[in-house]
Every structure is written in structure tokens, then in C-alpha cells.
Amino acid sequence: MTEIIGFVGMSHSPFATLLPPGAEGEPGTHFLADARLVATAVSELRPDAVVVIGPDHFHANFYDQMPPFVLGVEEAVGFGDFGSTAGPLPVASRLGWAIRDGLDDAGFDVSLSYALTVDHGVVQSYEMSTGGLEVPMVPLVLNTAAPPLPSLARCVALGEALGTAIRRAPDAGRVLIVASGGLSHWLPSNDPRDPSVVGDRRASLIHGREDARAFAAVREPRVRAMAGNPDAPVNADWDRWFLRQLHTLDLDPIVALGHDKLEEEAGSGGHEVRTWLVGHAAAGLPLVWDSYEPVPEWITGMGIGTTFPVPA
Template sequence: MSEIIGFAGMSHSPFATLLPPARDGEPGGRFLADSTKVGAAVTELRPDAVVVIGPDHFHANFYDQMPPFVLGVEEATGFGDFGSTAGPVPVASGLGWAIRDGLAESGFDVSLSYALTVDHGVVQSYEMATGGAGIPLVPLVLNTAAPPLPSLARCVALGEALGQAIRHAPDPGRVLVVASGGLSHWLPSNDPRDPSVVGERRSSLIHGRQDARAFAAVREPRVRAMAGNPDAPVNADWDRWFLRQLYTRDLGPIVELGHDKLEEEAGSGGHEIRTWLVGHAAAGLPLVWDSYEPVPEWITGMAIGATFPVPA
């Protein structure tokens, strides 16, 4: 049987690689320094595998066919968007299949990928949490881009089933659960039903799979142009409230927000906190440490939370 040795939730941002601080005290510096501390703490935990729960930013999944949950079971490849690592990522295939079987027994028929493309939404937090050590991972990708999204309650239920599946995996191993996403940030709509999403942009959201590289080449300059604005909206009060809730095992107050209230408080990008709900529920452990820095220049409230001690 496998053992869950801890959970770490981490924000991600393209600008962590594109707009890193040049010196101490600049935006993002605290987040990057504390992510290094988490990586050191994870090294001490000695995980054999990492289950990484993260979103896709229209590099692998599009609205020609948008699954709520996709599990990678054999191969994974980093897309390399926004300066993130490109190329093969090691996959813990045996654990992946055990998770698949356990989720199915719990009533979750997740989509499977034998060759999953993962973007910075998985790769960045995976590398930060593990120090880039090449520990085999099982990637679980959630649709957090636009409705229809899995409900908050469904994400908690998935997390509980995921934790059970990991603990019942036949091979003994030490498993770290990592969630990647959030916290508050406001993004342009990616909903094909939105009347403001028209023309080539709408077509790319639906048909981008036909040439994902070409779609990314058009989209990335628009995202890059959002960087560096010290007045970009970030709801630091809400972000800190969210972190406080994770110091208990009761996710009810977050689930009770529902889709609309979550978006009102944390923005369209705030839907990525679904990954944290899955990971926190899987571990079944409260946070014991967190770090938070609002970084409007990165358009995001950058947070880290861990269920294990992190050295000062």
C-alpha cells in the first residue's frame, strides 16, 4: 500500500519565469524564495512519486472535446509555454493505473491519456515543489478554464476518492500530492458562449487542437502584455481567507461559495482553486504552513500551502 506523505498547494504564473524579480524585495521575490524552501522540505520527505493536480491553458484541451478530468497514465510531455520546461516528464505509470482503477471504483470515469501534454499549469509547480529532481509524477488535469466546470463539491469528492485510490495502490511508496493553481486573478473570458468571444479567438478555443503551436503563438503575446501592471486586480483578503480555511479539514465554507460567488471574489482565474480542493481532500490533512504574496505585476495572488513543516 502507498502512503500519502503530504500535500502542497502552489500558485503558478507565466510571469514567474518571464518576469522574475531582479533583486530582493521586488514583486514575486517572496513567493520564489518560499517555493525554494518548499522544495528543500520535499527533499527531506523523500517522495517516490508525486501526484500533480493542475489545469491546462488551452495547450492540450480545447472545446472540440473538453473533459472535466484527464489522468495521464503512460507518457507526459511539457509544452514549454511561457518559458516552462519542454519535453518528456517522467510518469509513475503503475501508480497512475492504480489511481485510475480506484477512481473508477468510486464512480469517477476520468478521461485517460497515454500521451498527455502538460503546460506550465502542471510543470511549474511540479518542478518548484520537487526542486526539479525528476521524481516520477502522475498528472491529473482539471478543466478550470470556462463552464461547464466540475462543481466545487464534485472536486472535493474527487479528492477524497483520489486519496483512497493512492492509499490502496498495491506498490508501497511515499506519495506527495501537489496542487497547482490560483489564487485570485482576473482573466479575459475563454467561454465560447460569451458574446464577446468571437471570430478567430473563438475558433481557436474550439479548434486549436488542429495546431496547438500556432494557437499558442498568437495567444502568448496577449498574455505577456498583461504583465507588469501594479494595479492589476488581486483580492488579497479573499486569498488569505481561503488559506485559513485549509488549516482545517472542513472544506464546506469554500464549497458553499459555489461557482458565481467564487468568481466574484477571486476572478475567473480563481476557478483554479479547484485543484487545491482536490489535493487537500486527497491528503485529508490540514495545512501547517503557508506563504502568501499578492503580485499584481503577475496578475495573481501567489500562495503556497503545505501540510508539512517548511524551514524558515
Template sequence: MSEIVGLVALSHSPFATLMPPSGSDDPGGTFLADVHRVRQAVSRLRPSAVVVIGPDHFHANFYDAMPPFVLGVEEAVGFGDFATRSGPLPVASDLAWSLRDGLAAAGFDLSLSYSLTVDHGVVQSYDMVVGNVALVPLVVNTAAPPLPSMSRCISLGTALGDVLRAAPFPGRVLLIASGGLSHWLPSNDPRDPSVVGERRFSVIHGRQDARAFAAAREPRVRAMAGNPSAPVNAEWDRWFLKQLSAADLAPVVDLGDVGLESQAGSGGHEIRTWLIGAAAVRRPLVWTSYEPVPEWITGMGIGATFPVD
């Protein structure tokens, strides 16, 4: 039987790798210093595998076929966007297949990938927290509707925890949830009248040439960086961390998608990864850190279900 040793949930941002702080007092300095502390604590837990729950940002999934959940079972390849790692990542394939079979038996028909491309939404947090420990990537659609409901994500997390605890994998498993917190992004919804022309074509047909699509999109994202007035809702972010510290997810679910987006922006939908991880581990966060970093367009939060100091 495998053992769940804990959960690390943390924000990601392209600018954490593109424009890291030069000192601890610069924007993002607190966040990265605390990530380093978390990494040291994780090393003491000695995980033999990690389940990384993260989103895709139109580098692998497009509207030609937009799955709510995708599980990688054999190969995982980093896309290399925004200065994150590119190329093959080590996959805990036996554990991945146990999760696929167990989740199917629990009523979750996840999309399956023998060769899964993952972008900074998975790779950045994975590299920050553990590095080269074998992983099982679980990609959640948080980018554009139709999104899996928050309650469905919690149900998936509950089933994931059950399956992990019953899995024959003889090791210690850490969960990593990557995403959020509050940030406001341009719409990616093809139904939105502002998503037109080449941009609309790309979110639907981008799989035809994902590299070209990314090359066209990346400068637009880079242009968003460095604005100290970019919208971040620090009050809501801290409230969300308190809910997970109290293991009380119901008020978050009660917001619904409209309420969540009004408080945390369209990028706030990424908290679905945190909800899945929290439901799976069934432990409250016992350590948190938070820094609003408008220069990175994101509220940068971290939570762990084990002591960090």
C-alpha cells in the same frame, strides 16, 4: 501500500518564469524564496512519486472535446509555454494505472491519456517543488465552463486519497496542487459574445494547430504583465488559506461558482486543484505563505501539510 507524505499547494503564473524578480524585495521575491524553502522541506520527505493536480490553459484541451478530468498513464510531455520546460516528463505509470482503476471503481470515469500534453499549469509547480521525481498528472478543467463543481472535486479528492492509500505502489507519494489564487482573466467561453472571430475558433478548434494558437495567444498574455494595479483580492486569498489551514472546505463550496468568481476572478476557479489535494490528504495546511503580486496578475500563495521551517 503507498504512503501519502503530504500536500504542497501553490499558485502558478507565467510571469514567475518570464519575469522572475532580481531580488527578494521585488514583486514575486517572497513567493519564490518560500518556494525554495518548500522544495528543501520536500527533499527531506524523500517522495518516490508525486501526483500533480493542475489545469490546462488551452494547450491540450479545447472545446472540440472538453473533459472535466484527464489522467495521464504513460507519457507526459511539457508544452513549453511561457519559458517552462518542454519535452518528456517521467511518469509513474504503475501508480497511474492503480489510480485509474481505483477511481473507476469509486465511480469516477476520468478521461484517459496515453500521451498527455501538460502546460505551465502542471509543469511550473512540478519543477519548482520536486523536479524529476516520477509523476502522475491529473488535469482538471478550470479554464471555462462547464466546470466540475467544487463539491465534485472534493469527492474526487476523497476517493483519490482512498485509492492512493490502498495502491500497491511501494513508495512515498507527495501531492502537488497547482493553481490560483485570485486573478482575473479574459473569458474563454464560446457562448460569451466577447469571444468572437479567430479567438472563438481557436478555443474550439485549437487542437488542429496548438502551436500556432499558443504563438498567437502568448503575446496577449505577456502584455498583461507588470501592472501594479492589476486586480488581486488579497483579503479573499488569505481567507481561503485560513479555510484550508482549518480543514474547513464547506464555506468555500458554499460560495458556488458565481460567488467564487466574484471574489477571486475567473482564474480563481483553479482553486479546484487545492480542494482535490486537500480532500485527498485529509490534513490541514500547517504552513502557508502569501504574496499578492499584481505584476504577475495573481495572488501567489503556498500551503503545505508539513512543517517547512
């Protein structure tokens, strides 16, 4: 028997590990405290497996081959970028294969990986929401950073198919769905068609697979330099609207935004909320609890939402 026991949507940021609050009341304090509360609530749910939906930030996927969706079924390894956990992660392989087959039956030809590299976009929220690395995972990576992206409607459809596939999986037990990404944040363009993306940077987006470590070593200092700015753009009003919408089962108002309006409201990094749409549609449950802290110093609106109560 397999049961979906809940959904957690959680923002991630490199600076949650690189620039944590040093004292009560500093930026990020509220988010990290509530993330710990979520981990406690998840431990009480006793999941047997976690399906983690998150993006890649050009650590595994590049424009030489850029799949919209990649499913890991055997091995998953944390890249270890920005202080995130590196090394092998436990994988619920049998559930992964059942998901692959179920998505195929639903008409989703997701790319398949026997050895998937995942970066902080998967690892951070997986670790924070479960309180560690003990619960076996099935990683599903969405392309949210490399235009053209899968449409919002396609992500909802994927989520619905994912939910069906999980529920039909044989004897996977109690499955938690975790989505990692967003909320609003503005990042430099990663589109090779953009006239501002030129030279070595453009080449690395296309050919970075040849030496992903070297590419990351060049990129990380640029990202780190964005931290600590209290005036970095964050759209808290939109973020709160998005969370309120997920307290219902009606995703149409979000889908109706389309790519361009979503980017206008939530920034290029806001496209990561596609992971939330997939997870929310898969669970088929409304949020009952949420938490939000705008943290411009982390360049991100940091939100959490769950379909189960989170006691204070």
C-alpha cells in the same frame, strides 16, 4: 505499501519565469524564496512519486472535446509555454493505473491519456515544489478554464476518491500530492457562449487542437502584455481567507461559495483553486504552513500551503 506523505498547494504564473524579480524586494521575491524552502522540505520527505493536479490553458484541451478530468498514465510531455520546461516528464505509470482503477471504483469516469501534454499549469508547480524533474509524477488535469466547470463539491468528492485510490495502490511508496493553481486573478473570458468571444479567437478555442502551437503563438503575446501592471486586480483578503480555511479539514465554506461567488471574489482565474480542493481532500490533512504574496505585476495572488513544516 503506499503512504500519502503530504500535500503542497502552490500558485503558478507565467510571469514567475518570464518576469522574475531582478533584485531583493521586487515583486515575486517572497513567493520564489518560499517555494525554494518548500522544495528543500520536500526533498527531506523523500517522495517516491508525486501526483500533480493542475489545469490546462488551452494547450492540450479544447472545446472540440473538453473533459472535466484527464489522467495521464504512461507519457507526459511539457508543452513549454511561457518559458516552462518542455519535453518528456517522468511518469509513475503503475501508480497512475492504480489511481485510474480506484477512481473508476468510486464512480469517476476520468478521461484517460497515454500521452498527455501538460502546460505550465502542471509543470511549474511540479518543478518548483520538488526542486526539479527527478521524482516520477502522475498528472491529473482539471478543467478550470473552460466553462461549464466541474462543481466545487464534485472536486472535493474527486479528491476523497483520489486519496483512497492512492492509499490502496500496491507498493507505490511515499506519495506527495501537489496542487497547482490560483489564487485570485482575473482573466479574459474563454467561454464560446460569451458574446465578446468571437471570430478567430472563438474558433481557436474550439478548433485549436488542429495546430496548438499556432494557437499558442497568437495567444502568448496577449498574455505577456498583461504583465507588469502594479494595479492589476488581486483579492489578497480572499486569498488569505482561503489559505486559513485549508488549515482545517472543513471545506464546506469554500464549496458553499459556488461557481459565481468564487468568481466574484477570486476572478475567473480563481477557479483554479479547484485543484487545491482536490489535493487537500485527497491528503485528508490540514495545512500547517502557508506563504502568501500578492503580485499584481504577475496578475495573481501567489500562495503556497503545505501539510508539513517548512523550516526557514
